[in-house]
Each structure stands twice: as structure tokens, then as C-alpha cells.
Amino acid sequence: MIGRLNHVAIAVPDIEAAAAIYRDGFGATVSAPRGLPEHGVTVVFVDLPNTRVELMQPLGEASPIAKFLERNPGGGLHHLCYEVEDILAARDRLAAAGARVLGSGEPRIGAHGKPVLFLHPKDFAGTLVELEEA
Ligand SMILES: CC[C@@H](C(=O)O)C(=O)SCCNC(=O)CCNC(=O)[C@H](O)C(C)(C)COP(=O)(O)OP(=O)(O)OC[C@H]1O[C@@H](n2cnc3c(N)ncnc32)[C@H](O)[C@@H]1OP(=O)(O)O
Numbered sequence: 001m002i003g004r005l006n007h008v009a010i011a012v013p014d015i016e017a018a019a020a021i022y023r024d025g026f027g028a029t030v031s032a033p034r035g036l037p038e039h040g041v042t043v044v045f046v047d048l049p050n051t052r053v054e055l056m057q058p059l060g061e062a063s064p065i066a067k068f069l070e071r072n073p074g075g076g077l078h079h080l081c082y083e084v085e086d087i088l089a090a091r092d093r094l095a096a097a098g099a100r101v102l103g104s105g106e107p108r109i110g111a112h113g114k115p116v117l118f119l120h121p122k123d124f125a126g127t128l129v130e131l132e133e134a
């Protein structure tokens, strides 16, 4: 069921500073910042040969990453995003096995224009998991 690693996400307090680390320090291709109010984050994507890094800064009053940054003020690894062929089939299989699907449980459109869902970190070895339909 599980497919490619789509991205590794890092929550940061200052997205321009984090983007500069990858652009100027590592020489990576880095996108312009993009605000996604429906997800409560501003994102920058770093393109790597085999995957992407998603840098995220809180956006708005109720950002889902605000509490994480309170606990980790310098930033930190936030989630892994795996591709799946059929997101509803993947959700139903994981939920039937006892995993908690976050939010309404219905997929929303993510940063790449594809349906995404989040799974509770306590059910996945302490790692917040995002599923994205391939
Ligand atoms: C850009 C769009 C999209 C894309 O297409 O790529 C995105 O990636 S959007 C990314 C941001 N959106 C989300 O993260 C949505 C899903 N997240 C949530 O619903 C919440 O953040 C959460 C996972 C339920 C956590 O909620 P929060 O209020 O911050 O904390 P809790 O107190 O409820 O946490 C409970 C428990 O879990 C631990 N925790 C929290 N976040 C993480 C994490 N990222 N990784 C690992 N563990 C995490 C937290 O420490 C608590 O543990 P205990 O203290 O032991 O209870």
C-alpha cells in the first residue's frame, strides 16, 4: 500500500532563514514561500534528487504547527508524507487496524493539488504521517 516518500516536513519559526540554509548553504533549488491559509502554514519546498523537504512556518491564529513550535522553538522534524495509490482505501485499511485519522477524516487538497490526510503520531512510532494520493 505505501509508496514513495513524497516529502519530509520541518516546522520552523522563520521560513526565510530556513530557506536560506538550503539555498545558500546546500545549494538546493528552493521554491518561493506560499501561504496556504486552509492548512494554517506558509510553505517552501526544497527539491532533492529523490524527494522534497517541506519547510513550514505557522500562518494565522489557529495553525496546527503552533503548539509544536512552542515545544520546539528552534524548529524540528514535523511529519513524513508517503504516497498511496488510493487514499480512501489506505485510510479505511489503517482505521480498521486502529489508527486515528486526524481532522474530519476526509481528505483535503494539499500543497501539490492532491488529496491528503494526516494520521496520529502516537499510532505511527511517534511520527506524524501524511498520506498523499499519488
Ligand atoms: C502544506 C499542506 C500539507 C501538505 O500538503 O504537505 C501539510 O503538510 S499541512 C502540515 C500541517 N498540518 C498538520 O500537521 C495537520 C495534522 N496535525 C494535527 O492535527 C496536529 O498537529 C496534531 C498532530 C494532532 C498535534 O496536535 P497538537 O495540538 O500540536 O498537539 P497535541 O498536544 O494534541 O499532541 C498530542 C501528542 O502528540 C505529540 N505530537 C504532536 N505533534 C507531533 C509531531 N509533529 N510529531 C510527533 N509527535 C507529535 C505531542 O507531543 C503529544 O504527545 P504527548 O505530550 O506525549 O501526549
Ligand SMILES: [Co+2]
Residues within 6 Å of the ligand: 007, 009, 054, 079, 081, 130
Ligand atoms: Co506535508
